[in-house]
Amino acid sequence: MSTRSELRANRRRRAHSCWGHIVAAPLWPMHGANLGTLLRTCDAVGACLAVPRLPWVPEALAKGNTLRHRSCVHFTGDPLRWLARQRESGSRVVGVELAEGAIRLADLPAARAPTVAVLGHERTGIPDDAVELLDEAVEIPMVGHGTTLNVAVAGSLVLYKLSGLM
Numbered sequence: 320m321s322t323r324s325e326l327r328a329n330r331r332r333r334a335h336s337c338w339g340h341i342v343a344a345p346l347w348p349m350h351g352a353n354l355g356t357l358l359r360t361c362d363a364v365g366a367c368l369a370v371p372r373l374p375w376v377p378e379a380l381a382k383g384n385t386l387r388h389r390s391c392v393h394f395t396g397d398p399l400r401w402l403a404r405q406r407e408s409g410s411r412v413v414g415v416e417l418a419e420g421a422i423r424l425a426d427l428p429a430a431r432a433p434t435v436a437v438l439g440h441e442r443t444g445i446p447d448d449a450v451e452l453l454d455e456a457v458e459i460p461m462v463g464h465g466t467t468l469n470v471a472v473a474g475s476l477v478l479y480k481l482s483g484l485m
């Protein structure tokens with residue numbers, strides 16, 4: 320039977336090498352802790368993180384990068400212009416949102432082409448003008464009393480599904 324440290328070492332040997340194939344994009348972030356959580360998930364699934372360079376963001380990412388090694392982070396500038404550029408360059412832009420016509424997470428296929436997973440503001444969600452730039456939306460079904468999940472939890476579930484790791 321393998322020890323825990325052997326299991327961890329094996330995991331590293333099989334790590335993804337496809338940085339950049341999937342990009343998590345919390346483009347209207349409010350809480351640094353959520354960026355840190357998303358950065359950890361990005362590392363786990365071999366994705367990159369795209370964030371606007373708000374004054375507090377670099378420090379929040381440095382704090383959140385508890386793995387203490389290089390992570391793949393893109394700074395976006397204006398979120399709408401960045402999203403439009405992603406589409407022009409051929410990325411599929413998937414909004415993680417409770418939106419009209421959204422598909423359910425279970426029906427979201429693993430990403431075979433460059434894919435951006437757009438995450439909304441913690442209070443107000445994805446702005447209407449950005450919804451217009453989405454190729455599709457995916458929602459995570461919920462049966463409890465709450466109406467939404469924490470943005471880092473929602474993003475992590477979608478990143479795992481897009482990566483095909485679960």
Ligand SMILES: C[S@@+](CC[C@H](N)C(=O)[O-])C[C@H]1O[C@@H](n2cnc3c(N)ncnc32)[C@H](O)[C@@H]1O
Pocket residue numbers: 415416417437438439440441442443444445457458459460461466467468469470471473474
């Ligand atoms: C806390 S929610 C925003 C809630 C906001 N009051 C609203 O109604 O849009 C923050 C973000 O998490 C993601 N999110 C949370 N729960 C979700 C769900 N069940 N399905 C899809 N995305 C979800 C979305 O990206 C959303 O914009």
